[in-house]
Amino acid sequence: xxxxxxxxxxxxxxxxxxxxxxxxxxxxxxxxxxxxxxxxxxxxxxxxxxxxxxxxxxxxxxxxxxxxxxxxxxxxxxxxxxxxxxxxxxxxxxxxxxxxxxxx
Amino acid sequence: xxxxxxxxxxxxxxxxxxxxxxxxxxxxxxxxxxxxxxxxxxxxxxxxxxxxxxxxxxxxxxxxxxxxxxxxxxxxxxxxxxxxxxxxxxxxxxxxxxxxxxxxxxxxxxxxxxxxxxxxxxxxxxxxxxxxxxxxxxxxxxxxxxxxxxxxxxxxxxxxxxxxxxxx
Numbered sequence: 001x002x003x004x005x006x007x008x009x010x011x012x013x014x015x016x017x018x019x020x021x022x023x024x025x026x027x028x029x030x031x032x033x034x035x036x037x038x039x040x041x042x043x044x045x046x047x048x049x050x051x052x053x054x055x056x057x058x059x060x061x062x063x064x065x066x067x068x069x070x071x072x073x074x075x076x077x078x079x080x081x082x083x084x085x086x087x088x089x090x091x092x093x094x095x096x097x098x099x100x101x102x103x104x
Numbered sequence: 105x106x107x108x109x110x111x112x113x114x115x116x117x118x119x120x121x122x123x124x125x126x127x128x129x130x131x132x133x134x135x136x137x138x139x140x141x142x143x144x145x146x147x148x149x150x151x152x153x154x155x156x157x158x159x160x161x162x163x164x165x166x167x168x169x170x171x172x173x174x175x176x177x178x179x180x181x182x183x184x185x186x187x188x189x190x191x192x193x194x195x196x197x198x199x200x201x202x203x204x205x206x207x208x209x210x211x212x213x214x215x216x217x218x219x220x221x222x223x224x225x226x227x228x229x230x231x232x233x234x235x236x237x238x239x240x241x242x243x244x245x246x247x248x249x250x251x252x253x254x255x256x257x258x259x260x261x262x263x264x265x266x267x268x269x270x271x272x
Contacts, residue, residue, distance in 0.1 A: 002224035002225075003106075003107060003110055003150060003224065003225050004220070004222055004223060004224050004225065005220050005221055005222075005223050005225065006216060006217065006220040006222070007110070007114070008147065008150075008151060008225075009213075009216035009220050010213055010216060010217075011114045011117065011118065011147065013209055013212035013213045013216055014118050014121075014209060014213075015117065015118065015121055015144075016208070016209075016212060017205045017206070017208050017209035017212070018118070018121045018122055018125055018205070019121070019125075020204075020205050020208055021125055021201060021202065021205040022124075022125035024201040024204065024205070025125070025197075025198060025201050028130055030130055030134075030172060030175060030176060030179075031125065031130065031133060033172070034124060034125070034133060034134070034137055034172075035125065037137070037164070037168065038121055038125075038140075041141075041144050041164075044144075044148075044156075044160070045144065045147060045148070045151070048148055048151045048153045048156055049151050049225070051151075051152075051153065052151060052152055052223060052225050053221055053223050060231065060234050060235055060238040061238075063153045063155070063156050063231065063235060064235065064238055064239065064243050066153070066156050067155075067156055067159060067235075068246060068250060070156075070159065070160055070163055070164075071163065071250050071254070072250070072253075073168075074163050074164075074167055074168055075253060075254055075257040077168050077171065077172075078168075078171060078257055078258075078261055079257055079260065079261055079264075081171055081172065081174075081175040082260075082261040082264045082265045083264065084175055084179055085175060085178050085179060085265055086264060086265065088178065088179035094179050
């Protein structure tokens with residue numbers, strides 16, 4: 001039995017659901033960031049898997065899209081962690097349910 | 105045999121991701137993400153894109169997770185062993201989130217099962233040369249734009265985290 005695109009899509013669906021759970025459960029800002037990372041990784045697996053569908057022409061489009069997505073998520077996570085450090089210095093907690101001034 | 109390795113990577117990725125989102129200690133979830141990202145890089149090799157796999161490994165494992173460990177140390181470093189809070193009571197919010205996520209997984213896997221193209225994937229050699237040519241011809245502008253964006257992110261992160269007195 002060969003490995004098809006469906007295998008990759010199933011794995012990415014599972015990773016996306018797990019990341020969505022971590023992002024929605026909102027226990028800790030760093031866990032929310034980990035959930036976002038898992039969702040980006042699911043998208044990257046999908047892009048790279050679909051890059052193998054159309055072999056004629058330029059087959060590198062999906063891979064380069066995945067590369068750009070990885071770099072953009074790295075930049076986003078770096079900024080978000082800087083904000084987390086500032087939030088901790090201001091509120092002395094990083095639990096998003098306890099940071100009250102965000103809600104107003 | 106090669107399928108066995110694929111299923112092994114998939115198993116490691118999903119199980120370590122589940123452990124990362126369910127463990128009460130935040131530092132353990134970060135170290136579970138190490139295993140998860142290694143397994144995802146292995147899966148990317150199976151999808152015929154070894155350059156993406158190597159860069160994924162360098163960016164995520166070498167960059168993002170180290171930065172996350174630093175963030176944890178700066179934000180709750182003194183209480184690494186005492187993060188276990190009142191997790192015994194499972195609230196309504198958690199049930200709702202669990203239901204939503206399981207339904208998301210079921211919907212996604214239904215559509216993928218129904219509409220995925222039946223193309224089989226097998227490794228055919230490195231894609232490094234093609235990616236290099238594409239990055240410097242067709243995708244030169246987004247490539248340079250990304251470098252400028254990364255420079256801006258570096259500068260802004262340094263500004264945000266450094267000047268405490270002026271910004272407050």
